[in-house]
Amino acid sequence: MPRALLTFVLLILMSACKKPSSEECGLEKSLYQQANFPLGVAVDPTYFSLPQYDTLVSKQFNSITPENIFKPSYLHPQENSFFWWEADNLVARAQQNKQRIHGHTLIWHKQLPIWMLNYQGTKAQWEAMFKNHIQSICQHFKGKVEAWDVINEAFNEDGTLRNFIWRQHLGDAYIEKAFRYAHEADPQALLFYNDFNLAYNERKRAAVLTFLSKLKQRGLPIDGIGMQMHIAINYPSRGQINSAIQAAGETGLLVHLSEVDISVNPFNKGDLDKEELFNRQADVLATVVLAYKALPSRYQYGISFWGLSDANSWIRDFYQREDYPLLFDDFYQPKACYCKLIDLL
Numbered sequence: 001m002p003r004a005l006l007t008f009v010l011l012i013l014m015s016a017c018k019k020p021s022s023e024e025c026g027l028e029k030s031l032y033q034q035a036n037f038p039l040g041v042a043v044d045p046t047y048f049s050l051p052q053y054d055t056l057v058s059k060q061f062n063s064i065t066p067e068n069i070f071k072p073s074y075l076h077p078q079e080n081s082f083f084w085w086e087a088d089n090l091v092a093r094a095q096q097n098k099q100r101i102h103g104h105t106l107i108w109h110k111q112l113p114i115w116m117l118n119y120q121g122t123k124a125q126w127e128a129m130f131k132n133h134i135q136s137i138c139q140h141f142k143g144k145v146e147a148w149d150v151i152n153e154a155f156n157e158d159g160t161l162r163n164f165i166w167r168q169h170l171g172d173a174y175i176e177k178a179f180r181y182a183h184e185a186d187p188q189a190l191l192f193y194n195d196f197n198l199a200y201n202e203r204k205r206a207a208v209l210t211f212l213s214k215l216k217q218r219g220l221p222i223d224g225i226g227m228q229m230h231i232a233i234n235y236p237s238r239g240q241i242n243s244a245i246q247a248a249g250e251t252g253l254l255v256h257l258s259e260v261d262i263s264v265n266p267f268n269k270g271d272l273d274k275e276e277l278f279n280r281q282a283d284v285l286a287t288v289v290l291a292y293k294a295l296p297s298r299y300q301y302g303i304s305f306w307g308l309s310d311a312n313s314w315i316r317d318f319y320q321r322e323d324y325p326l327l328f329d330d331f332y333q334p335k336a337c338y339c340k341l342i343d344l345l
């Protein structure tokens with residue numbers, strides 16, 4: 001066969017074997033440089049010893065959420081002592097990389113220190129302890145942490161307020177008080193309410209959005225809503241994702257898609273067709289990102305992923321199942337959803 005013809009046949013064969021374009025991308029580009037809004041990732045500093053982790057976090061993202069180390073049990077382990085060292089190191093690293101720090105979280109029903117759970121005191125002492133907890137942390141990070149998830153997950157799935165220590169001792173007003181105390185300690189910080197299942201559970205979403213809109217109308221220093229978006233390839237529906245993101249934007253608050261991950265195996269099946277699942281995962285991410293891009297830019301605080309690679313995701317541990325919810329695979333290589341995201345930004 002003449003050489004030119006051979007080359008032609010080879011080229012035809014090579015292009016026929018080409019993978020679909022959604023799977024074909026490298027890491028030359030950077031997510032945040034492609035985007036008109038910040039792109040974030042939840043990090044666990046113990047992984048920074050892996051060069052692939054460190055490089056991806058600094059090259060691809062311009063916003064950092066500490067996955068655990070800013071939570072009460074980490075920062076405030078004893079009544080009269082705070083543990084800043086690990087958090088300060090993360091802040092310094094982010095500053096070097098010119099990344100925003102999104103503080104997560106001041107008030108939550110989980111990851112509370114034992115001393116706080118066992119605290120004994122009058123109503124006034126509980127309130128003083130609550131105020132001191134919030135204000136010590138906000139003051140310490142003043143000017144370094146751009147925003148706080150002041151309250152995390154205060155609502156039950158039926159739209160009522162969750163009962164836990166702060167509500168038991170301070171009443172429903174603990175929510176407003178938390179925002180006021182945080183604002184007093186750091187008036188420049190943006191203050192968020194953060195919760196999960198707001199796309200799938202329409203009843204909860206309505207309760208949360210109505211509640212936050214009222215707080216905002218009454219002049220409470222609340223700047224944003226975090227919609228976590230721990231979702232799966234088969235739920236919520238595309239319509240639910242679109243309506244949830246649109247409804248969040250209609251509150252006039254900043255909207256943070258704060259903890260995005262997309263489970264590919266919510267029903268814990270075996271024998272997964274990963275290629276097919278990863279393409280479906282990319283399509284779901286596309287729905288999320290397009291809905292977010294449709295918001296007016298003044299409400300786009302950013303999209304943050306809840307972990308960097310599948311190997312780092314909380315889902316495997318928590319649900320004890322095989323799953324691949326994030327942008328990068330176990331070897332820190334980009335998956336179809338990373339490639340789709342780069343295309344869409």
Ligand code: 9MR
Pocket residue numbers: 067068110111152196228259314
């Ligand atoms: O990803 C976090 C995991 O490492 C912790 O063990 C867990 C403790 O409950 O919290 C996880 O993060 C949660 C976040 O702080 C709030 N929204 C739900 C997240 C996943 O559970």
